[in-house]
Amino acid sequence: MTRARLLLATALMLLCAAASARTVPPVHALFYQPQLADRALPAERWPALFARVRARGFDTLVVQWTQYGDGFTAPADRAWLRARLDEARAGGLQLVLGLAADPAFFQRQADAPGAVASYLQGLARRDVAVAAQWQALLGAPAITGWYLPLEIDDQHWRNPEARRALTDALAEEVSGLHVLAPARPVYVTAFFSGRMAPTAYAQLLADVRATGVRVWVQNGAGTAQLGTAERALYLAAADGCAGSPAQGRVYEIFAQVPGQTAFAARPLPTAALEAALAQAPPCEGDRAVFELRYLPEAADLLVH
Template sequence: MVTRAWLRITMLLWLLMPCLACASTAIIYQPQWRDRSVTEAQWSILLAQVRAQGFDTLVVQWTVYGDAFSDPAGHAWLLQRVRMARASGLHIVLGLNSDPAFFQRQEASTAALSDYLHALSRRNDTVAHQWADDLGVDAIEGWYLPLEIDDRRWRDPKAREQLQSYLSTEYRQLDRIAQRPVYVSSFFAGNMTPERYAELLDDVQHTGVLVWVQDGAGTARLGGGERKLYLDAVSQCTSAHASGIVFEIFHQTGADKAFSATPLATAQASAALTQRAPCNGDSVFFELRYLPEAAGIMKR
């Protein structure tokens, strides 16, 4: 009798525990200054529609972008929007400091790159502490490092070692603030074979940081058949090289240095939003302003 009662209690506690292994259906939000024109009422409507679409997580790509949102007024505005998202029922994966010059700075020499990555870590530590204090640790479901790991720069063994050291440092210092998953994204452009790219992702995930792979559909650097080779290589369920897929729900219309894009047509967007990552991975969609529901609310 005691055994059966204990079993019932154990099962109940298990069911009440957060499902840490459950996959998320997430939408990325890339804060822009122009979003300040969106009223709180419009935000509430949009967030309710996002929840109705089946999204359970909002990934705030960054909380500081260069100088943007680092001032008291900008920080307060973004903090309020994140609080509204959480109040709507969305989990929050919180991005940290984003350097607009990252892709240029990553090309630095070995010594300069090391100094640069250490500076990024110090800045992220400051930002993470501030947001943990202001938003509350319990409101943070995960951390996001707003840099993108490409398949060209990190082919170099010495640079790869520096990247791994940096990610390990980030994981440890964020873990001290709040023990939450830490995520980063990566993209491929045909600079490595699919197999070597999978090895790069393995090296990243060995640091404790989880990788979401961008599917490349919106940027269209590679054709559909080529993209499938890479996505198949990193999505083997017996040896998961990635923790999720970022599905791009836009068409890129400008060069990378001056990124511009248009949303998918409504029918295309509806089909794209049914996609799910294999192997119970996270299904992440980029980006909030390209959702059909955001039309007329957020500037694109």
Template sequence: MRLIKLLLLGLLCLPGLAQAMNAIFYQPQLRDLSIAAASWPRIFATARQSGFDTLVMQWTRQGDAFTAPEQQAWLTARLNEAHAAGLKLVIGLSSDPDFFIKQQQPARLLDSYFNGMARTDAKLAQYWIKQLGTDAISGWYLGSEIDDMRWREPDSRSQLQNWLNRSQKLLHAQGDKPVYVSSFFAGNMAPTQYAAMLEQLGHGSGVHIWVQDGAGTAKLNEAERGLYVGAVTHCDGPAAQGIVFELFRQTGTDDNFTAERRTPEEARQLLKQRAACGGDSVFFSLRYLPGLEGLLPI
């Protein structure tokens, strides 16, 4: 019996098994403020009943959105309701709608831009700790995504690495919570090169990287996507700590993004997916979850 207990303890101490979550993103939009307050407990209860243990609030500031006191109070109410429904909370911080334009700046300007984002995120983290209490928060999410185009050359990554390092350090000072960021691929790097880049960034900063599977955007076919996902989730030393499974089907361009729900049966099949090697399984997003039609518009 003692041996069995020791074996179980050993399994729990493995990082993948101990930390893995089954999470769903919620991307708040200002139009959601018009949803009846009575609907939100039902929305989060549906997520919990669907098997999710964690809600990832993608951002709590997007440009100027959600900066007004009444909007912040609205976010606080939603986060408290999600927590009351039994969901752990990973709090997204700031998101700049112009990030993919501004990341093209020269190195000197880019360093200043990244440092400003890190300071803004640290202040937001302080705010949410005061609002929710440190025990209600399971982690922080950085709202700026890492692509496979801008950072292909090793020499271009120093500013990105410095941003991740600084963000992790400033947020860690707010409490011992993991920090997450996501990345996506579109065939601009070979799968092995992409995996090597993420491994360098993640190991160098301590930030946990989730990779979007690309099934919803469909920039690559299924076989091509499988090569990338396989490369970053290699069990001997995964470059990513989780996979973001896309529940939507993109119908518009990247500049004018629109998407539609999958059929309920398609969505249920997608929800059975799990990240390899005990990684985090994260789904995008709450808007496309079966059972929420009519409650949470896309």
């Protein structure tokens, strides 16, 4: 493909993404991170669980991944996950399907920019293949959006070459996913830990959004790496109404266990949980909550 034709194709893709962004209604979503250990919860419990999620006002289930490393690639495990997705839909929830998560992502993103570019392009191609597989399994009408399980931070994409590798791979992935369904939105989440100034972080999000991805910013309340006032600065920069680089916010309904360097979380007390669930994003954007197992009705998932 000549450079002129490549530029034209990219411009058309971005125009389609912009049109899609204007027509995608806001969602009230709940994340679910499927784990193989979740199979221990009896099958008959899941329909009632999804019905209670719907009764809380959620309209969408964001399945964070449909493949985690080699997890959920075995036919029996994939069939188990498909049954849960069918039950979620039967319970009145729309599905945003996460694609292929790589457990090594948080290490690999620290590689040299050239290696990162090759790695991310490989992830993009794998994601499109996984999306095609699940679309064939569920049928196109069952899927309302795709989720990219990358979690973009404010540390690894400060280098212009690394950021270009990221945005090029995202644009390639969005293009591939739009072949499957041109108007289906593609989502990704981002978080911050004080490694960029708020305005620089907002520019990172704007660069990501320009690829055609809808960006949701994690509010950081559960991990609590920054104080309330500091978090407010980043959130204000990320999702102000006019020309906002983010289209939604992720509300964390867990608390990091003190003294743990790795992620270890516990559910919020009832009053704090209800307060967190009552929050609404600015500008009528997307509202997402992380995650199913921290709701009291899903507490059994924490012990398996």
